[in-house]
Amino acid sequence: DAGVTQSPTHLIKTRGQHVTLRCSPISGHKSVSWYQQVLGQGPQFIFQYYEKEERGRGNFPDRFSARQFPNYSSELNVNALLLGDSALYLCASNLDWVNTEAFFGQGTRLTVV
């Protein structure tokens, strides 16, 4: 039984470039959330999507965007990468958008050089 899958697992980008991270939620889960975890800190909420609509947005610049597809998978896009965007990007899957148990993927480690 597959859990939350994220791709790629690791990524190195240059400042100013664009990146797309992907997430597939647990089968049957309709809500996907994205978090940024900087080394040594707790995850910070970026976005939540439910039934392809944005349901929540954290305190991140407009360079960050996301979308959810009809199969409930999701993409996180970051434009004009900065060194400070280097972090572990986590995707969480929920059955719905009410505060039920969140299941996290292993994350994508993004390094901006």
Next chain:
Amino acid sequence: QQQVKQSPQSLIVQKGGIPIINCAYENTAFDYFPWYQQFPGKGPALLIAIRPDVSEKKEGRFTISFNKSAKQFSLHIMDSQPGDSATYFCAASEGPSSKIIFGSGTRLSIRP
């Protein structure tokens, strides 16, 4: 603004001891308080969670104590084992939303 404050930052305990991690929150609208365990290179995994209408919850060797009036909650790990060595995060969320506010984390090391 740190909505969930966690302490200590790191903790070393001998095998069999009872590590205690403490958290405090400010937003009285929070109504769901989960604890997550994270191993290096992995995503956080839910350990145990509590709602504010309950003062204590036990699941296996993990216990949450909750003090609504003090706006504090804590995690106790009974009979700790070296395999419990990980980073632990307390967290909170509010209302009909899956948005989770995490604490800063506690790096726990259990010595054999």
